[in-house]
Amino acid sequence: MNAAERWQRMVEAEHAQSDRARWEAPPSDHWKPYAENFRADPLRTDDELLDRLLEDVRPEDRVMDVGAGGGRLALALALSCGQVVAVEPSQSMGSVLLDEARTHGIGNVSLVEARWEDAEVEPADVVLCCHVLYVVHDVxxxxxxxxxxxxxxVQVVLYDRSPQFQNSPLWELVHGEERLQLPAVPELREVLQEMGVDARFDPLPPHPSRGFDSVEDAVGQLTARLYLAPGGEKQKLLEESLPGLLVEEDGIFRIRGTPELTPMVVSWQPRG
Ligand SMILES: C[S@@+](CC[C@H](N)C(=O)[O-])C[C@H]1O[C@@H](n2cnc3c(N)ncnc32)[C@H](O)[C@@H]1O
Structure with missing residues (x-):
């Protein structure tokens, strides 16, 4: 089995495990409950990832952001280049992006509402794809x-391990089995090597999980992320266990002992 096939196996196994755990059919727009979290001030000056990405961007550039989400990066990049094309299949994410663009008067971003696999777009000087690959089948x-x-x-951003790794102890608690992991940087390294892509891997400072605003917020978000039926036995177990598993720091609640994630910017010059 080659590296791309191993990647595909991991994605399929994780998705199959998720499907077994679900109590209802998956929503048509997976990102709807989370899209609001992807709003970010395009004028911010304290974002190390953005600073790193901007090193490769010139004022006249056309930039393509694949899986642009709510425009966290696309809108900030648009302030420093000629044009940004945001490819984004989720309607809720796309709405957040367009809303933020309007709010900040950013007119040089266009949205292509499509999966990258299906998108028909012209090339760009820089192609960015941030925190998308984990769930892609044919990597x-x-x-x-x-x-x-x-x-x-090309700039690809991924964590050193899949972001849902941080929920694994809770998955094991409520579902009683080990959570299968999605592929991340180590697996991408092998895929790129196999493809003959000579990429640079730049780690950024590790950071803790996003956390929750309150215990109730944690229960609500984790109920959805662990696919639990509201009011069911597993959700009751989560509700009972969570207060003892969360630690609060500066008003943010995080699951005790969850490791930090290290984002990596994987970049290369495209070759034919
Ligand atoms: C974790 S969010 C990241 C959003 C944004 N890149 C960021 O870093 O803030 C992942 C995004 O990838 C998008 N996505 C998932 N599969 C995709 C695909 N096949 N083609 C394009 N975008 C995809 C999702 O809709 C979602 O908005």
């Missing part, structure tokens, strides 16, 4: 398309 085809649409630089 080599997806990455090849990123490469083929970039004139000067």
């Amino acid at each position: 080599d085809v997806f990455v090849r398309k990123l490469n083929d649409h970039a004139r000067r630089k």
